[in-house]
Amino acid sequence: MRRSSSQFNVLLLLTAGVCFLAQLGMDYWFLRRNSMAGAGFPWWLTFQALVFLIFAAIIFLLLTWLVTRRLNWLVEEAGRIENGEEPRDPLGGGDAVSRLSAAMRRMALRKRDLSKALDEHSIVAITDKDGRITFVNDRFCQISGYAREELIGKTHRVINSGRHPAEFFKEMWRTISGSAVWRGDIENRARDGSHYFVATTIMPCLGLDGKPEQYIAIRTDITEQKATAARLELLTNELETKNRDLEVLIHAASHDLRTPLVNVQGFASVIREQLVPMKELFGEDPAETPSTFKGAVVIREIEESLGFICAGAEKMEALLKGLLVFSRLGRQKPELQILDAEKIVSQSLGASRFQIDEAEAEITVHSLPVCLGDPGLFGQIVSNLLDNALKYRDPARPLKLSISGSQQEALCVYRFQDNGIGIEPQHYERVFELFHRLNPRHSPGYGIGLAIVRRALDRMGGRVTVESVLNEGTVFSITLSSGSPGNGNLFAHN
Amino acid sequence: MQGLPIIVLAEDDDGHALLIQHGLRKAGFLNPVVHCGNGQEALDYLERPEGEAVASKVLLLDISMPGIDGVEVLRRIRAERRFDTMPVIMITTTDDPREVARCQALGCSHYIVKTVNWNLFHSALRELERFLNPAPFRPD
Numbered sequence: 001m002r003r004s005s006s007q008f009n010v011l012l013l014l015t016a017g018v019c020f021l022a023q024l025g026m027d028y029w030f031l032r033r034n035s036m037a038g039a040g041f042p043w044w045l046t047f048q049a050l051v052f053l054i055f056a057a058i059i060f061l062l063l064t065w066l067v068t069r070r071l072n073w074l075v076e077e078a079g080r081i082e083n084g085e086e087p088r089d090p091l092g093g094g095d096a097v098s099r100l101s102a103a104m105r106r107m108a109l110r111k112r113d114l115s116k117a118l119d120e121h122s123i124v125a126i127t128d129k130d131g132r133i134t135f136v137n138d139r140f141c142q143i144s145g146y147a148r149e150e151l152i153g154k155t156h157r158v159i160n161s162g163r164h165p166a167e168f169f170k171e172m173w174r175t176i177s178g179s180a181v182w183r184g185d186i187e188n189r190a191r192d193g194s195h196y197f198v199a200t201t202i203m204p205c206l207g208l209d210g211k212p213e214q215y216i217a218i219r220t221d222i223t224e225q226k227a228t229a230a231r232l233e234l235l236t237n238e239l240e241t242k243n244r245d246l247e248v249l250i251h252a253a254s255h256d257l258r259t260p261l262v263n264v265q266g267f268a269s270v271i272r273e274q275l276v277p278m279k280e281l282f283g284e285d286p287a288e289t290p291s292t293f294k295g296a297v298v299i300r301e302i303e304e305s306l307g308f309i310c311a312g313a314e315k316m317e318a319l320l321k322g323l324l325v326f327s328r329l330g331r332q333k334p335e336l337q338i339l340d341a342e343k344i345v346s347q348s349l350g351a352s353r354f355q356i357d358e359a360e361a362e363i364t365v366h367s368l369p370v371c372l373g374d375p376g377l378f379g380q381i382v383s384n385l386l387d388n389a390l391k392y393r394d395p396a397r398p399l400k401l402s403i404s405g406s407q408q409e410a411l412c413v414y415r416f417q418d419n420g421i422g423i424e425p426q427h428y429e430r431v432f433e434l435f436h437r438l439n440p441r442h443s444p445g446y447g448i449g450l451a452i453v454r455r456a457l458d459r460m461g462g463r464v465t466v467e468s469v470l471n472e473g474t475v476f477s478i479t480l481s482s483g484s485p486g487n488g489n490l491f492a493h494n
Numbered sequence: 495m496q497g498l499p500i501i502v503l504a505e506d507d508d509g510h511a512l513l514i515q516h517g518l519r520k521a522g523f524l525n526p527v528v529h530c531g532n533g534q535e536a537l538d539y540l541e542r543p544e545g546e547a548v549a550s551k552v553l554l555l556d557i558s559m560p561g562i563d564g565v566e567v568l569r570r571i572r573a574e575r576r577f578d579t580m581p582v583i584m585i586t587t588t589d590d591p592r593e594v595a596r597c598q599a600l601g602c603s604h605y606i607v608k609t610v611n612w613n614l615f616h617s618a619l620r621e622l623e624r625f626l627n628p629a630p631f632r633p634d
Binding site: 256262264266268313 | 507509510513516517558587589590608609610611612615
């Protein structure tokens, strides 16, 4: 209601003024016509005209004052907002000017909030079109270590670290003076000489002619990230070096270490061959003469020593081979596909047929589900678990090994259950360690097989667990993805 | 023993060379053996004028040798047309499948791993009969 009454007042005043002026004009025209007809021009009419004129002037001035007073307020308010001062309460009255003042206040508050939010997060600077700093926020001062007064009017050369070539900044200026936004990481130098990194976006503010009038630079401190990235790169390089060393080591193991072994074993065999004619020379019966007796003893000792030499060389070769397999597992990228587990198991059994028959082992293979895996790695797992069962069978009873499998939605679990010597619970985890053997003196293994099993499963995102009862048997369970659609890999379940 | 191919053995380890020759004799191969201590020597021998009757030679190549290694020798030999018919047999300690595949891609005729197990090595050498004794051969 206030707004409409104020408008009505102005309208009333205007209408009154117009009526007065209209009457004055009509009176003047009427009397002038009379006087031309012969009557005189009365003095009171001039006086009346004068009073009307003064009255009209007062109304006009009053109206002008009313309007300009409020407009001046707006102009003043705009200036305050531009200077970043707090906006005042809007004008009352409910007319257009008061609505304008309210809108200005809202805009000012929104701008204030936006820049506050920006200041909270970013390092902000504004420069004129020549790059002289006209504004910096607190964060800028904080990170650079300079006071605001030291920066205003200067260019960013104050914080130039000298780490970027001139071409870097030339390119930046080319971009922003061409009215495009520039983004990049800059290394700057603070007042205390320390360097800091900022991810920077510079936006040109275009004037009416489409040319930049000033530039707003918004930066984020990425010193920490840069340091982390540098550390990461260092570590990556180190890792690469170590991997190369490992490659060299593997090559040494596969070739250089085997070369002398071939000689050891080869020449031991040559000596053993030479023993055959010597045996004939000294005779098989050691009791014949003292000299043949001595010869036969020497031959027997040589034979025995050769046995140790050959066994040692063969053992060493087996170790080297195991190491090679183990390291290759880590280097080759697994090719996951749907695997016919039954086929792979029967192939592995076929390859070990001789050892299985020799051990008089009874192996039962139940129906096995398909799974998602790498055929080579899966074959390694099966043959090593089979090997493990054969090696650690209980000498008191023939080996019984049962291989079964089941699918539980996204996962496949294969169980290798034997009736071997078993493992004590405190060793469950250690059996999968490389070169770890539970009973080094009496076991024929090298501590590689189960390490290969676990590594192969790691490579395919699977896992292996063991349960065992000492002197009764062991169950190895391997879990792999079943490859059914809609499930992720096993890492999600770990 | 006329007509048996000459075995050119490129092997830097003298012990291995001896063992290979011993193994070959044991397997019943009576071919003459020329031992070259490295890849360059083997290439030089094959390049000699009297070495032109290439059909009568079989090259046994170790891979890891100082200077020109076995793979490089294989590459150079397979690049020359006149050696096309000469069997080249890699005989090495490495059983890395990638190395085997590399040599096969370069055109080696056969690949023998020098196993530490003497018996395995001997049976591997016996497989060379088709190269070393093209005519039917019976050991006494």
